[in-house]
Amino acid sequence: xxxxxxxxxxxxxxxxxxxxxxxxxxxxxxxxxxxxxxxxxxxxxxxxxxxxxxxxxxxxxxxxxxxxxxxxxxxxxxxxxxxxxxxxxxxxxxxxxxxxxxxxxxxxxxxxxxxxxxxxxxxxxxxxxxxxxxxxxxxxxxxxxxxxxxxxxxxxxxxxxxxxxxxxxxxxxxxxxxxxxxxxxxxxxxxxxxxxxxxxxxxxxxxxxxxxxxxxxxxxxxxxxxxxxxxxxxxxxxxxxxxxxxxxxxxxxxxxxxxxxxxxxxxxxxxxxxxxxxxxxxxxxxxxxxxxxxxxxxxxxxxxxxxxxxxxxxxxxxxxxxxxxxxxxxxxxxxxxxxxxxxxxxxxxxxxxxxxxxxxxxxxxxxxxxxxxxxxxxxxxxxxxxxxxxxxxxxxxxxxxxxxxxxxxxxxxxxxxxxxxxxxxxxxxxxxxxxxxxxxxxxxxxxxxxxxxxxxxxxxxxxxxxxxxxxxxxxxxxxxxxxxxxxxxxxxxxxxxxxxxxxxxxxxxxxxxxxxxxxxxxxxxxxxxxxxxxxxxxxxxxxxxxxxxxxxxxxxxxxxxxxxxxxxxxxxxxxxxxxxxxxxxxxx
Amino acid sequence: xxxxxxxxxxxxxxxxxxxxxxxxxxxxxxxxxxxxxxxxxxxxxxxxxxxxxxxxxxxxxxxxxxxxxxxxxxxxxxxxxxxxxxxxxxxxxxxxxxxxxxxxxxxxxxxxxxxxxxxxxxxxxxxxxxxxxxxxxxxxxxxxxxxxxxxxxxxxxxxxxxxxxxxxxxxxxxxxxxxxxxxxxxxxxxxxxxxxxxxxxxxxxxxxxxxxxxx
Numbered sequence: 001x002x003x004x005x006x007x008x009x010x011x012x013x014x015x016x017x018x019x020x021x022x023x024x025x026x027x028x029x030x031x032x033x034x035x036x037x038x039x040x041x042x043x044x045x046x047x048x049x050x051x052x053x054x055x056x057x058x059x060x061x062x063x064x065x066x067x068x069x070x071x072x073x074x075x076x077x078x079x080x081x082x083x084x085x086x087x088x089x090x091x092x093x094x095x096x097x098x099x100x101x102x103x104x105x106x107x108x109x110x111x112x113x114x115x116x117x118x119x120x121x122x123x124x125x126x127x128x129x130x131x132x133x134x135x136x137x138x139x140x141x142x143x144x145x146x147x148x149x150x151x152x153x154x155x156x157x158x159x160x161x162x163x164x165x166x167x168x169x170x171x172x173x174x175x176x177x178x179x180x181x182x183x184x185x186x187x188x189x190x191x192x193x194x195x196x197x198x199x200x201x202x203x204x205x206x207x208x209x210x211x212x213x214x215x216x217x218x219x220x221x222x223x224x225x226x227x228x229x230x231x232x233x234x235x236x237x238x239x240x241x242x243x244x245x246x247x248x249x250x251x252x253x254x255x256x257x258x259x260x261x262x263x264x265x266x267x268x269x270x271x272x273x274x275x276x277x278x279x280x281x282x283x284x285x286x287x288x289x290x291x292x293x294x295x296x297x298x299x300x301x302x303x304x305x306x307x308x309x310x311x312x313x314x315x316x317x318x319x320x321x322x323x324x325x326x327x328x329x330x331x332x333x334x335x336x337x338x339x340x341x342x343x344x345x346x347x348x349x350x351x352x353x354x355x356x357x358x359x360x361x362x363x364x365x366x367x368x369x370x371x372x373x374x375x376x377x378x379x380x381x382x383x384x385x386x387x388x389x390x391x392x393x394x395x396x397x398x399x400x401x402x403x404x405x406x407x408x409x410x411x412x413x414x415x416x417x418x419x420x421x422x423x424x425x426x427x428x429x430x431x432x433x434x435x436x437x438x439x440x441x442x443x444x445x446x447x448x449x450x451x452x453x454x455x456x457x458x459x460x461x462x463x464x465x466x467x468x469x470x471x472x473x474x475x476x477x478x479x480x481x482x483x484x485x486x487x488x489x490x491x492x493x494x495x496x497x498x499x500x501x502x503x504x505x506x507x508x509x510x511x512x513x514x515x516x517x518x519x520x521x522x523x524x525x526x527x528x529x530x531x532x533x534x535x536x537x538x539x540x541x542x543x544x545x546x547x548x549x550x551x552x553x554x555x556x557x558x559x560x561x562x563x564x565x566x567x568x569x570x571x572x573x574x575x576x577x578x579x580x581x582x583x584x585x586x587x588x
Numbered sequence: 589x590x591x592x593x594x595x596x597x598x599x600x601x602x603x604x605x606x607x608x609x610x611x612x613x614x615x616x617x618x619x620x621x622x623x624x625x626x627x628x629x630x631x632x633x634x635x636x637x638x639x640x641x642x643x644x645x646x647x648x649x650x651x652x653x654x655x656x657x658x659x660x661x662x663x664x665x666x667x668x669x670x671x672x673x674x675x676x677x678x679x680x681x682x683x684x685x686x687x688x689x690x691x692x693x694x695x696x697x698x699x700x701x702x703x704x705x706x707x708x709x710x711x712x713x714x715x716x717x718x719x720x721x722x723x724x725x726x727x728x729x730x731x732x733x734x735x736x737x738x739x740x741x742x743x744x745x746x747x748x749x750x751x752x753x754x755x756x757x758x759x760x761x762x763x764x765x766x767x768x769x770x771x772x773x774x775x776x777x778x779x780x781x782x783x784x785x786x787x788x789x790x791x792x793x794x795x796x797x798x799x800x801x802x803x
């Protein structure tokens with residue numbers, strides 16, 4: 001500092017150009033600093049290392065060797081130059097011999113370079129579950145053909161989900177392997193998550209699937225960037241990690257109102273600010289809008305050989321000349337939505353503290369933690385299958401249709417191309433073990449085909465439509481409120497949740513209501529190791545018109561392709577299910 | 589189950605939870621000091637503790653007391669049978685005593701009869717970007733005894749406040765562990781009337797030479 005002030009003084013008092021002198025001074029300082037740095041490196045005879053939780057200074061050279069060398073140089077056996085050379089070589093050898101990485105276990109197996117330029121954290125998450133269900137007789141007939149239909153066969157025919165009254169099942173609900181860490185700098189993070197699991201009512205045994213694969217730049221607190229396949233920052237309960245839920249399972253309404261309507265994950269990019277730094281957080285994302293591992297080249301409409309003529313079943317219709325109903329089964333896949341993307345925005349305000357997205361006040365907040373948020377998503381042109389008077393379906397992509405059915409949006413199938421405008425509001429409060437969380441959702445559904453779908457034509461030759469859908473698809477809305485309390489701080493939590501969901505606002509008798517009560521015991525006092533028991537009572541109305549499942553069924557003019565006239569909901573009934581889930585989770 | 593029962597059940601659970609939201613863990617009433625190396629605050633006990641606070645001690649006396657503590661993690665059975673041979677480690681390093689002692693003195697002066705002086709010492713974590721190496725515990729005085737409890741001893745804890753609920757990798761701090769404390773000379777480390785281990789600190793201070801802290 002004295003040198004710097006002297007330089008400044010010289011600059012002031014000198015007649016030489018001040019700028020020139022100042023530059024010269026800066027160069028001297030930099031050179032001096034460089035020389036000092038080099039000297040400092042050469043003089044280093046050891047380093048601080050962490051051992052058993054303590055930092056101790058360790059000499060690079062073995063103390064016994066150093067003692068002998070010191071004595072040797074004092075006795076004149078070796079010269080000072082020889083001594084210096086040997087010491088330097090010894091230090092270099094010690095430096096080269098030391099491992100350049102370290103490995104340890106702390107909530108996952110960690111491997112890091114000594115300079116922390118690279119970190120790999122490997123974690124596993126296992127969730128084993130036993131479920132005992134008690135269903136009413138309506139599950140035998142009519143069953144659920146509307147909200148969670150099963151889609152089978154080449155065309156993805158609608159099948160009602162029916163069962164007898166009782167079911168006892170073991171389930172590997174979640175089996176995850178996570179590779180995360182940072183590259184080059186702690187501000188460039190990565191996250192890869194593999195899943196090999198099956199949902200409770202899955203149609204196929206589980207296979208390993210890539211859930212997440214993204215990089216996350218945190219270089220700029222105001223502009224963090226997450227790119228790749230990741231959870232869309234939209235719906236509070238879906239953003240939350242599966243390891244930090246108050247209940248064994250999310251409620252149906254939470255899954256149904258994702259940004260895309262198909263899945264909580266997607267491929268794209270999200271920019272956001274750092275929650276650690278800012279009390280108000282924004283998230284803005286652009287995605288394919290078709291769920292994980294998929295893009296819009298996978299979606300299409302069927303087109304007959306003649307351009308502009310809808311493809312589909314021979315004799316399907318109605319066909320407007322010059323389209324010929326003989327142009328059949330030699331269809332093209334027409335991609336009209338490949339320029340479309342999904343846009344998602346979310347605002348979150350941490351009004352008090354940082355309640356975060358994890359459910360329940362596990363941290364046992366000493367002061368109230370409160371946040372409110374709002375979100376909006378635009379996902380255009382989702383082809384749910386065309387209404388061509390066959391069975392209400394065409395060769396729309398089965399992956400998209402199955403995702404809609406899996407997430408409870410089965411009533412939207414068969415209504416042609418839809419635009420989804422979804423939005424919602426949420427809030428959370430945590431204080432001294434108590435938590436209260438709620439969300440309200442709305443999904444505006446815009447059908448591209450404005451008229452009522454045609455369900456049948458006069459005849460094979462007269463393709464005038466004479467049978468229409470009785471009602472049109474409406475919008476969807478729902479909400480839930482959940483509350484929990486730690487009976488024993490960080491150990492035992494009781495929680496309850498009520499969910500309400502109207503999957504089609506134009507239909508009556510279609511409401512879905514769900515009550516959940518759960519008791520969670522956290523073995524290690526964290527989310528990482530827990531046992532949960534959850535009771536669920538679900539009521540599902542089966543009324544309302546669903547294409548291909550309700551009367552009138554689509555009638556093809558050609559008899560051999562007729563779908564028949566008896567709908568899947570011919571027998572009315574409301575579905576009631578009582579279920580008990582016992583679940584063990586470990587996140588290691 | 590009809591609608592009314594379903595709604596009332598949910599409402600009652602919410603209400604009971606809200607009403608029952610009383611403290612069952614000690615909570616902070618005053619923050620004495622907080623920086624990147626040390627944090628000291630005053631915590632209120634959940635049950636009446638009847639401590640002798642406020643207490644007048646010097647930083648040198650506090651350091652002299654804390655310097656002689658060592659600890660060993662209490663293992664669960666059956667590991668406990670095999671862990672007894674593990675030698676205890678000193679709880680505090682000399683520089684940590686320099687950092688924490690003056691603020692503990694201040695906290696013991698500000699604490700009330702049902703409050704204790706809680707401290708945290710921070711070091712760089714294994715992953716320096718995200719974690720800290722934390723030693724934490726609390727000190728209290730109920731004449732003629734001084735009580736020390738260690739909750740964390742060189743434990744890796746996330747440094748970011750938002751990490752416990754981070755969506756991709758929730759990193760809730762681990763539960764405090766139980767540590768067996770030792771004091772040299774052992775004749776001052778006794779059992780009080782309640783069965784708790786405590787230090788007869790006045791007797792100890794009379795017999796030892798309190799050296800000034802060397803910052």
